[in-house]
Amino acid sequence: MNTINITTPLDDTTIAGLKAGDRVFIEGIIYTARDAAHSRLREMINNNEALPIDLRGQVIYYVGPTPAAEGRVIGSAGPTTSTRMDIVTPMLLEKGLKGMIGKGDRSKAVIDAIVRNKCVYFAAVGGAGALIASSIVETEVVAFPELGTEAIRRLKVKDFPAIVAIDAYGNNLYMNGPNEYLARK
Amino acid sequence: MKQIDCNEVTKLVRDMCINMNIRMDAGIKEALENSLDSEDSPLARDIILDLLKNKDVAEGENIPLCQDTGMVFAFVELGQEVKITNGLLSEAINIGVRQGYEEGYLRKSVVACPLRRKNTGDNTPAIINYQLVEGDTFKIKLAAKGFGSENMSALKMLNPVDGWEGVKAFVLDTIRRAGGNCCPPIVVGVGIGGSFDKVASLAKQALLRDIGRPNAEAYIAVLEKELLDEVNQLGVGPQGFGGATTALALHIETYPTHIAGLPVALNINCHASRHGVIEL
Numbered sequence: 154m155n156t157i158n159i160t161t162p163l164d165d166t167t168i169a170g171l172k173a174g175d176r177v178f179i180e181g182i183i184y185t186a187r188d189a190a191h192s193r194l195r196e197m198i199n200n201n202e203a204l205p206i207d208l209r210g211q212v213i214y215y216v217g218p219t220p221a222a223e224g225r226v227i228g229s230a231g232p233t234t235s236t237r238m239d240i241v242t243p244m245l246l247e248k249g250l251k252g253m254i255g256k257g258d259r260s261k262a263v264i265d266a267i268v269r270n271k272c273v274y275f276a277a278v279g280g281a282g283a284l285i286a287s288s289i290v291e292t293e294v295v296a297f298p299e300l301g302t303e304a305i306r307r308l309k310v311k312d313f314p315a316i317v318a319i320d321a322y323g324n325n326l327y328m329n330g331p332n333e334y335l336a337r338k
Numbered sequence: 339m340k341q342i343d344c345n346e347v348t349k350l351v352r353d354m355c356i357n358m359n360i361r362m363d364a365g366i367k368e369a370l371e372n373s374l375d376s377e378d379s380p381l382a383r384d385i386i387l388d389l390l391k392n393k394d395v396a397e398g399e400n401i402p403l404c405q406d407t408g409m410v411f412a413f414v415e416l417g418q419e420v421k422i423t424n425g426l427l428s429e430a431i432n433i434g435v436r437q438g439y440e441e442g443y444l445r446k447s448v449v450a451c452p453l454r455r456k457n458t459g460d461n462t463p464a465i466i467n468y469q470l471v472e473g474d475t476f477k478i479k480l481a482a483k484g485f486g487s488e489n490m491s492a493l494k495m496l497n498p499v500d501g502w503e504g505v506k507a508f509v510l511d512t513i514r515r516a517g518g519n520c521c522p523p524i525v526v527g528v529g530i531g532g533s534f535d536k537v538a539s540l541a542k543q544a545l546l547r548d549i550g551r552p553n554a555e556a557y558i559a560v561l562e563k564e565l566l567d568e569v570n571q572l573g574v575g576p577q578g579f580g581g582a583t584t585a586l587a588l589h590i591e592t593y594p595t596h597i598a599g600l601p602v603a604l605n606i607n608c609h610a611s612r613h614g615v616i617e618l
């Protein structure tokens with residue numbers, strides 16, 4: 154298990170150096186988007202409209218935070234289940250998206266698109282929303298404000314804790330992790 | 339005759355909505371700490387330690403443990419000799435939920451119509467169940483249930499000949515397939531018996547029990563232990579990345595059933611198991 158500090162936007166060299174099972178700490182800008190925002194993005198792509206953010210090199214975090222109390226940057230902000238985004242994800246990867254942060258395994262179509270486009274899928278610890286929130290230093294709604302908790306936000310993060318779940322070579326920790334554990338027993 | 343004031347109920351529901359979302363259940367904390375004794379995968383240990391750190395941050399900064407602050411379930415045990423005053427009980431509970439989710443900065447995660455999906459804006463309505471009991475008992479078991487784990491739950495109408503082995507196979511298969519989606523380590527609620535609707539309710543009730551307290555019936559308690567051990571041999575591990583800690587506890591609730599049936603339901607709860615009891 155390696156621990157690696159990375160910065161966004163992600164470049165090919167960084168992505169090539171990440172292996173499923175590595176722990177990473179992310180610094181830079183990431184964007185939030187979950188179910189409703191993915192539906193909107195899909196609609197825009199299908200209608201050939203310009204997207205509200207340039208996805209090239211970017212990382213999307215599947216999260217719908219709790220409201221921020223006064224004086225706070227953000228409320229609790231852990232990952233939501235990624236598989237609900239699977240239908241839209243390959244489209245976004247074709248548009249240049251390089252990384253995603255969520256929880257849970259991905260579909261075969263998504264894994265194929267990750268390998269084809271040399272991307273990476275990170276897992277954040279599900280249920281650790283308070284801990285993860287401490288790594289978020291700035292937030293700003295940049296699209297779909299009417300979606301509330303589901304709006305697209307630009308987050309500035311420092312030492313955002315994640316785990317490489319599926320790397321650019323298609324290694325999948327959701328398969329390998331349990332299998333290796335069972336083999337050791 | 340004992341009188342229960344709806345305003346009092348509202349206030350207690352409000353406070354519990356906030357508290358249970360911010361403070362980790364004592365039983366979960368203990369189970370997480372104990373799991374470190376048997377967990378030898380480095381990544382799995384890291385994840386468990388992160389969850390314990392998360393508890394400290396949530397309490398220290400007064401923010402929810404998890405951003406999915408759930409949909410509220412209330413199981414009300416109402417004594418026949420209790421009189422409710424100052425309003426409707428269901429309304430009192432819903433007002434408490436509304437106040438708690440607003441004032442506690444909790445996420446509003448409920449949509450009014452499952453198909454048109456417009457958010458109700460205040461996390462109501464709660465799902466409320468009533469059970470009439472003897473005497474002047476007034477008890478509300480409250481839970482805020484996240485849907486990452488709810489979505490991985492399942493129900494099956496087995497055949498009587500499938501027996502305990504069939505129940506086990508169903509439970510193990512469901513948890514294996516849920517993988518990391520339900521944020522393991524999980525708490526497992528199993529309902530066995532009753533009918534199609536009753537068994538789902540049994541599984542949910544099983545989750546409301548204090549973490550790790552065995553079923554009062556010794557025969558069932560033995561089965562709980564056997565099945566928990568087998569769940570933890572699946573290797574799913576914390577977050578689905580492999581390890582010995584897949585489930586922190588497994589509770590079974592049963593009910594009589596028909597000669598032709600063996601209903602079984604599995605309700606999964608995550609380590610963010612938020613529940614509490616209001617007694618008046």
Ligand code: SF4
Nearest residue numbers: 280404484486521608
């Ligand atoms: S499954 Fe539980 S821990 Fe995971 S995101 Fe949902 S509520 Fe939080």
